[in-house]
Amino acid sequence: MLNYIIRRTLLMFPTLIGMTFIIFAVIRMAPGLTTAGGSFAPGMLGAHQAQLAEEHFMERRLHLVNRNGKPIPLVMQYVNWIDRILHGDLGTSIKFSEPVTKLVMQRLPVTLTINIISLIIIYLVAVPGGLLAAIYRGRFMDRAFGIGSLVLYSLPVIWVGSMAIGFLANPEYLNWFPSAGLHATNTSHMSYFQYVSDYAWHITLPVICLSYGGFAYLAKQVRGSYLENLFMDFTRTAKAKGLPPSAVILRHVTQNSMLPMITIIGMTVPGLLGGSVIVEKIFSIQGMGQLMYQATYARDLPVIQSMALVTAAITLVCYLLVDIAYHAVDPRVTYD
């Protein structure tokens, strides 16, 4: 087991290094990087920020050009960049004029919490749904579930999100939910229970928007995986020895069908992270997605490259954890 974990972890590093190559190359292609402030539209930034951008580019130039004014070779630029990252320095944001590390540390927990809650809800809905569809295969329940999940999968988040706010969080129609943010303004006066319920009230709509699209894919996989195991020899044996159907399904079939679902956690994570850009924008949640959106809008290159790097690293770590979990559940799986 330990051997497997070590080998699998080591296998992650070439991918991570390759990813830094890609991000470095893409960012280096940005026009106007070597000329101070040249590429910024003046109207987009205030005077103070424009000056900061200028300073940033001077700083940039220091990374590109050494003290004697000679250009640093591309390889050394890359090495220096990696060196700064390893020291926890992701650069300084132009828009927020704060260290990117600090920004990420502020916003990562927000996004991760919402994503993990969404992931749990996706599993809570899709696994029983897929199981029911597999048991009633070919009948009305199965059809309805298939079509329903396809429709949910096809519903664009931007439409659902703005309609949900427009009708459910609007004083003009129904004012059931708050339209923005994660907390009420007076959180300091709340008891713990009030705080949690306030939080739950605030994240209801965002979590619904983030999770409904994930049902379809997972439910389809669950259905397929259950169907496969429903006709296995061990299922027939379990039935033949007189176990009640519930025990056959819950104990024998489910345990064997759970394996592929572990892998799907890993595949869902990049989609959820990407989806959080839209959801956080719609619901004004100050998370990673919102940060990425603001950075794109302001062409805040240090933030952008760090975001690509951080989200990619999160995804890779998720893949790693999933693989290890898979190995722990099913020792037949080996690293090859």
Added chain:
Amino acid sequence: MTELVGNLTLERPASTPPRSYWSMAVRKMLRPWLVKLSTLYIALALVISVLVPFLASSKPYCLMVRTSHGWVTRYPLLADLTTRDDLSFVAAGLVVALCIAWRLTRGLEMLSRRRIRWIIATVLISAAVIGSVAIGSLHQNRFDGTDYRALVKSGAARGAIFPPIPWGYAEMEPLSQNAINQLPTWKHWLGTDRNGRDVLSRMLWASRVAMGIGFVSQAIALTLGIIVGAMMGYFGGIFDLLGMRLVEMVEAIPTFFLILTFIAIFGRSILMIMIILGVTGWTGYARFLRAEFLRIRQLDYIVAARAGGLPLWRIMFRHMLPNGLTPVLVSASFGLAGAVTIESSLSYLGVGVRPPTPSWGGMLNAAGNPATVFHWFEALPPGLALFLAVLAFNIVGEALRDAIDPKSLS
């Protein structure tokens, strides 16, 4: 069974031409009515996206204007077509011509058919390329700001024939008319937006952006995916190892973050968005084609082709690709749905196509700040059109996947 070896004939009536695996899959897919409906919707959106300059424009097809020489006939709509319109006509014409040529040559003998099709395709494609280059260099986009409705009303022009929706996508009602955020009226069938522009006209124009970006970006992604996937699957070894690592790297960065990174750096013109969606979306296709090529590589007919000394490209693209392409094309249907969604999401966020070019996502965003003033009648049509387009692509994809699934052969 008696003449199994001596006189082997294929059991096919002579009248029906042979069918490929792909055409059989398409035929089988098209059986359920829901899939037929989805295909119709996609076809309709495509036709609208090509012909939209003739459907929704403030310029009349033709009218007679009074000049010093008397009444002169003018064609303002034709004169006002942009280079982009012309190019989309050329592209659509090319596709239609190729389809007709394929249909007409279906009954021919195998070998001559192949040769004739090659010649036709070469001629048509080169004509289209030359044509678009000529259009691109010769055509001058003019800006015609004449208000033809006022002209007709004042009596200076007569006999004007307007398009069915006589509003341009960027044409605003004058402020004095108080025609902002209107509910549907007889004048504006779907109402007006916050700038007093006709929503229906913008919807139709937005379908061009959605379909154009969807199809072109997926064509780019398919090309990249086929090249990389074919190399990985056929050569294996170091190609496979490096290629798969590349695929993993691109896939590990969440798609939306990757796309936003590219947009921040390379800008957001329509062409750039097409390229960016193509460059970030090829990994799935490469994976599928690699798996297919790994399987096909070991089949007898490929071994025979190799033993026969056929050149490499011929083995790869004539013998292997047609047999391995079907699953890739199935996933292209889902890719189209994804590209359309991403395009409108980008426009919704304000980092997609630039206004005033309409996009379904941009129109949703323009429906007002949902928390305060929300004009649901402006958010409903673009959202519905987007949803139906994505749903149609997904339904077709599902049906195609079922059709090529060997387990569900019937």
